[in-house]
Amino acid sequence: MKYTLNILLLILTLVSCKKENEKIVTEKPKPNQIVLISVNAPNKYIHLIKQDSVGKKLKDSLGPKAFYNNNGFTYLDYMNNIQTWRPKANVSDTITIETYNDYLELSTNNFFTSIKETFLVQNGDTVIFNYEHNIPKAKITNREVNDIELNYNSYRLKKLFDNKYTSHYLIFGNMFLNENFKDYKQKSLEYYNQAKLDFTEEIKLLDSLKNNNLISKTNYFYRKDALNMLMEKHKKLKNIKKWLEQNKSLRNKETIEQVFGFDLSETDSLMKFSFFRDYLINISEYDLEFIEENNGNSGGFYIDSRIRFDSIVKDKRFNQTAKNFLLFNAYNGIGQNFRVKDKKEYFKKLQESTTSIEQLDKLKKEYKLDFSKSNELVMTSMKNDTLTYRNLLENNKGKWLYIDFWASWCKPCRKTMPESNKLKKEFNEGNIEFIYLSLNDKKENWKKAIEVDGISNSQNYFIENGNVSQVIEDLRVKTIPHYLIYSPNGELVNGFANRPGQGAKEQLKKLITGQ
Structure with a gap:
C-alpha cells in the first residue's frame, strides 16, 4: 500500500x-x-x-x-x-x-x-x-x-x-x-x-x-x-x-x-x-549492491556513487529541485570513496547538471576542488611558504624520513603524539627527520594542535589539496594516522610503517642499522 x-x-x-x-x-x-x-x-x-x-x-x-x-x-x-x-x-x-x-x-x-x-x-x-x-x-x-x-x-x-x-x-x-x-x-x-x-x-x-x-x-x-x-x-x-x-x-x-x-x-x-x-x-540509491573495502585496520561499505549519479541525471521522476539536492549528495559519495580522476570527471558533470551555483561554489571552496595541480601534493609551512611533496623529499635527501599523516580532529593521531615525541628523543643523535603532514584539516586548528602536542620543533606542513592530489592516492593514504619511512636516497621503503609506541622504534632501528 x-x-x-x-x-x-x-x-x-x-x-x-x-x-x-x-x-x-x-x-x-x-x-x-x-x-x-x-x-x-x-x-x-x-x-x-x-x-x-x-x-x-x-x-x-x-x-x-x-x-x-x-x-x-x-x-x-x-x-x-x-x-x-x-x-x-x-x-x-x-x-x-x-x-x-x-x-x-x-x-x-x-x-x-x-x-x-x-x-x-x-x-x-x-x-x-x-x-x-x-x-x-x-x-x-x-x-x-x-x-x-x-x-x-x-x-x-x-x-x-x-x-x-x-x-x-x-x-x-x-x-x-x-x-x-x-x-x-x-x-x-x-x-x-x-x-x-x-x-x-x-x-x-x-x-x-x-x-x-x-x-x-x-x-x-x-x-x-x-x-x-x-x-x-x-x-x-x-x-x-x-x-x-x-x-x-x-x-x-x-x-x-x-x-x-x-x-x-x-x-x-x-x-x-x-x-x-x-x-x-x-x-535514488536504486538498490545498488554495497562495495566492501578493507584497508588493513579499517574499511567500509559503500555503493557506487558514480552509477547513482548517472542514474539520477536520467531519472525522469525527479525535477530540477530534486536533482540539485541528489546530485550533490551523490558527488559527496564519489569524493569520499573514489579516485581523483572520478572526482574530476563527475565534478564537471555536476557543473553541467545543476542549477545551484551557490552550492557548487560552496562545494568547490570547502573541498578545494582545484584539479589544475592534481599531479602534485601542495603544502604550506608554518611561515606560509609553499612547496610540493617532491620539494620536501629533495630538501631532506640524505636523511632517513619518518612521515606522519595526521589532523587536529583525528583522536588516534593526537593520542600517539606523546609516543612520537619520545621516539624523536630516542633518535635525536641519528640521521633522521620526523615530518608531520596535516591532511584535510583547518589551518587554525592545525596550528593550535602543533603547540598543544609539542611538535613545533619538527617539520610541520599543511596539505592544501589533499582531496584532489594524485600523490595521496599513489601513496595509498586512505585513513589517518598513516606513516611512511624513506631512506636517505629518497626511496620509500615502508608505505605502511608502524605507529610510535607500536613497533616504530624497532622498525626504524632495523632499517637504519641494516640488522
Missing part, C-alpha cells in the same frame, strides 16, 4: 484556520524572516554510548563516548540550498533566516533516537534554544505554542522510551552495547521487530495528541511522515533487507511490509522537510 501526502496544501489550508475560542484578526504582512537565538550551546556534544538514560551525568558513567563537535541546526533556505547554523559555544548567539514559506524545519542530531531532533517553526517566529544534556529545547517568544508540539522529539523520548535508547537506535546501535559482536545481526532483527511495535504505539500517541488538540494537524501529519520514513530507513539496512526478502514468501497479505512514499509532483513544497530529503536519497 502506498501513502501520499500533499503537505503544502494542508499547511496553506490550516494557516487560515482559527480555533473556536480565538478572535479573528486582520492578516498582517509576513515578515519573511525567522530569528534563532542559542543560549550557551555546548562546545562539544558528548553522548555516552553505554549509558542507559539521557539524563545521566557524564561523571556517572564510563566507557566509549560519541562526539558531535560541529552539531548545529540544518534547514533549507529560500534558494533551496541546505544550510547549517552552528551556534557559538557558551555564549548567546543569534541568526536571522530569510524565508518565504509558512513553515521552516530545523533539524539537529540526537544520538539516542536514530531520528533527527526537528522543530517546525512558522514564518515570523523568534525561537530561543536552551540545552538539556546537550539536546536543544525550543521556546517561541512571539506566540503561544504547546510545548509537546514544539519539542515533540523530547516528549516522545520520555513518554514512549523513558528517556532510554529507543528500539530504532538499537537496531544499529546495539553493536556498541553488545560485547559479542557476532550477535549484532540477530539483535538488530529483534530490535527491528520491537521498533515495528513501538511504531504502532507512537501512531496511537499521535492520534491521541491530535484528538485532544495537543498537536496541530500540520504537526500530526509531519510527525507521522517522519516516523514512516524512519521505518523505511530501517528496511535499507543490509541484514534487515535480506531478512525481509527471505521471509516475504511466508507472509500473508495482512503482515506484508507496507511501502511508504510521497507524491513527487509535490517535490518543491516538500523539500523543506528532512524526512522527504531522506526519502529522495532512499529511492
Whole structure:
C-alpha cells in the first residue's frame, strides 16, 4: 500500500484556520524572516554510548563516548540550498533566516533516537534554544505554542522510551552495547521487530495528541511522515533487507511490509522537510549492491556513487529541485570513496547538471576542488611558504624520513603524539627527520594542535589539496594516522610503517642499522 501526502496544501489550508475560542484578526504582512537565538550551546556534544538514560551525568558513567563537535541546526533556505547554523559555544548567539514559506524545519542530531531532533517553526517566529544534556529545547517568544508540539522529539523520548535508547537506535546501535559482536545481526532483527511495535504505539500517541488538540494537524501529519520514513530507513539496512526478502514468501497479505512514499509532483513544497530529503536519497540509491573495502585496520561499505549519479541525471521522476539536492549528495559519495580522476570527471558533470551555483561554489571552496595541480601534493609551512611533496623529499635527501599523516580532529593521531615525541628523543643523535603532514584539516586548528602536542620543533606542513592530489592516492593514504619511512636516497621503503609506541622504534632501528 502506498501513502501520499500533499503537505503544502494542508499547511496553506490550516494557516487560515482559527480555533473556536480565538478572535479573528486582520492578516498582517509576513515578515519573511525567522530569528534563532542559542543560549550557551555546548562546545562539544558528548553522548555516552553505554549509558542507559539521557539524563545521566557524564561523571556517572564510563566507557566509549560519541562526539558531535560541529552539531548545529540544518534547514533549507529560500534558494533551496541546505544550510547549517552552528551556534557559538557558551555564549548567546543569534541568526536571522530569510524565508518565504509558512513553515521552516530545523533539524539537529540526537544520538539516542536514530531520528533527527526537528522543530517546525512558522514564518515570523523568534525561537530561543536552551540545552538539556546537550539536546536543544525550543521556546517561541512571539506566540503561544504547546510545548509537546514544539519539542515533540523530547516528549516522545520520555513518554514512549523513558528517556532510554529507543528500539530504532538499537537496531544499529546495539553493536556498541553488545560485547559479542557476532550477535549484532540477530539483535538488530529483534530490535527491528520491537521498533515495528513501538511504531504502532507512537501512531496511537499521535492520534491521541491530535484528538485532544495537543498537536496541530500540520504537526500530526509531519510527525507521522517522519516516523514512516524512519521505518523505511530501517528496511535499507543490509541484514534487515535480506531478512525481509527471505521471509516475504511466508507472509500473508495482512503482515506484508507496507511501502511508504510521497507524491513527487509535490517535490518543491516538500523539500523543506528532512524526512522527504531522506526519502529522495532512499529511492535514488536504486538498490545498488554495497562495495566492501578493507584497508588493513579499517574499511567500509559503500555503493557506487558514480552509477547513482548517472542514474539520477536520467531519472525522469525527479525535477530540477530534486536533482540539485541528489546530485550533490551523490558527488559527496564519489569524493569520499573514489579516485581523483572520478572526482574530476563527475565534478564537471555536476557543473553541467545543476542549477545551484551557490552550492557548487560552496562545494568547490570547502573541498578545494582545484584539479589544475592534481599531479602534485601542495603544502604550506608554518611561515606560509609553499612547496610540493617532491620539494620536501629533495630538501631532506640524505636523511632517513619518518612521515606522519595526521589532523587536529583525528583522536588516534593526537593520542600517539606523546609516543612520537619520545621516539624523536630516542633518535635525536641519528640521521633522521620526523615530518608531520596535516591532511584535510583547518589551518587554525592545525596550528593550535602543533603547540598543544609539542611538535613545533619538527617539520610541520599543511596539505592544501589533499582531496584532489594524485600523490595521496599513489601513496595509498586512505585513513589517518598513516606513516611512511624513506631512506636517505629518497626511496620509500615502508608505505605502511608502524605507529610510535607500536613497533616504530624497532622498525626504524632495523632499517637504519641494516640488522
